[in-house]
Amino acid sequence: QLKPINTSAEFNAARVKIDSLDNQIIKTLGERERIVREIGTYKAKNHIAPLQAARFKQVVDKAKEAGKKEGLSPEFIEELMNAIHTESLKLEGDPAAVHNE
Ligand SMILES: C=C(O[C@@H]1C=C(C(=O)O)C=C[C@H]1O)C(=O)O
Numbered sequence: 001q002l003k004p005i006n007t008s009a010e011f012n013a014a015r016v017k018i019d020s021l022d023n024q025i026i027k028t029l030g031e032r033e034r035i036v037r038e039i040g041t042y043k044a045k046n047h048i049a050p051l052q053a054a055r056f057k058q059v060v061d062k063a064k065e066a067g068k069k070e071g072l073s074p075e076f077i078e079e080l081m082n083a084i085h086t087e088s089l090k091l092e093g094d095p096a097a098v099h100n101e
Pocket residue numbers: 036039050051052053055056059084085088089092
């Protein structure tokens with residue numbers, strides 16, 4: 001449990017912390033995206049479809065399970081992972097995106 005914010009110094013510190021966490025999220029998404037591009041290249045060479053519905057269901061189920069431990073709602077996790085997945089499919093489907101690294 002976080003302690004409540006009582007002073008403007010604590011308020012400012014909380015925002016600095018949020019900025020740092022957002023930066024971590026973006027870096028993590030960048031790393032994930034680079035791996036998706038590698039998967040996309042492999043799939044293109046091996047004639048495997050970008051969309052793998054069973055695998056994506058697993059990804060969402062795991063994320064919901066992890067989210068539950070963090071107090072995140074399954075609806076939020078679903079929306080978040082769908083947004084990430086839409087971008088994955090763009091990256092895997094667009095040869096320019098795949099070969100542009
Ligand atoms: C990255 C893949 O391609 C797609 C993207 C996924 C993702 O972003 O997690 C999952 C399944 C696929 O629809 C994969 O097949 O693993």
